[in-house]
Amino acid sequence: MKVKEENPNLKIQNLKFSKENPNNNTNTTTKLKWFLDNLEEVLGASLLFSMALLAFINVITRYFIKVSFAPTEELEVSGLVYLTMLGASAAFKKDLHLKLIFIHSRLNKKAQKYLNIFSLIVSFLLFSTIAFLSYFHIKDEIDLQITTEALNIPEWIYVMAIPIGCILINIRLIQKIIKIVKWD
Numbered sequence: 261m262k263v264k265e266e267n268p269n270l271k272i273q274n275l276k277f278s279k280e281n282p283n284n285n286t287n288t289t290t291k292l293k294w295f296l297d298n299l300e301e302v303l304g305a306s307l308l309f310s311m312a313l314l315a316f317i318n319v320i321t322r323y324f325i326k327v328s329f330a331p332t333e334e335l336e337v338s339g340l341v342y343l344t345m346l347g348a349s350a351a352f353k354k355d356l357h358l359k360l361i362f363i364h365s366r367l368n369k370k371a372q373k374y375l376n377i378f379s380l381i382v383s384f385l386l387f388s389t390i391a392f393l394s395y396f397h398i399k400d401e402i403d404l405q406i407t408t409e410a411l412n413i414p415e416w417i418y419v420m421a422i423p424i425g426c427i428l429i430n431i432r433l434i435q436k437i438i439k440i441v442k443w444d
Contacts, residue, residue, distance in 0.1 A: 300350035300428065304343055311339045331410040338408075338418040345425020352383070353432040376440050384433045391426035394419065 295302060318332040351357050359379070364372055401416040408415055 300346045304346040307339055307343055311336045334410040342421040345421050349428040349432050352429055380433050380437050384430055387426040387429045391423040394422040
């Protein structure tokens with residue numbers, strides 16, 4: 261019966277990254293990397309929870325107090341715009357966006373790679389254009405001082421979901437392009 265010998269390098273690595281080591285910042289770095297990798301999901305889940313809570317509070321107040329809390333509907337509808345953009349960004353990150361699989365699956369690996377890069381560049385240009393044009397929309401709403409009906413909040417705060425979402429989507433598209441180019 262053989263006794264398995266321990267690797268001495270493994271012990272050194274364990275000492276370097278153990279929780280007892282006061283100079284250990286890998287745990288914080290790992291958490292930050294996880295948060296940035298899952299930013300859309302974290303923000304989307306938080307927003308969805310907040311929207312569900314607002315809707316629940318509105319139902320309770322309507323049922324027991326017989327008064328509807330009208331501003332909650334405004335916040336929920338506006339939250340859906342942010343949620344949609346966060347969801348689109350998460351879909352691009354996980355490669356779940358719409359594709360022409362019919363064409364893609366019939367190509368060889370090299371052609372698939374170039375088609376993917378082309379598709380991502382076109383998507384990048386599209387979302388860059390949407391972000392650019394939304395700037396004018398937001399500028400008009402700020403200049404005209406348009407506010408919402410129920411809460412009297414500046415409307416541009418809700419419209420900011422579009423350029424913010426486009427920027428997040430473009431970040432994920434750039435990450436995908438880099439990943440594909442390195443894939444060789």
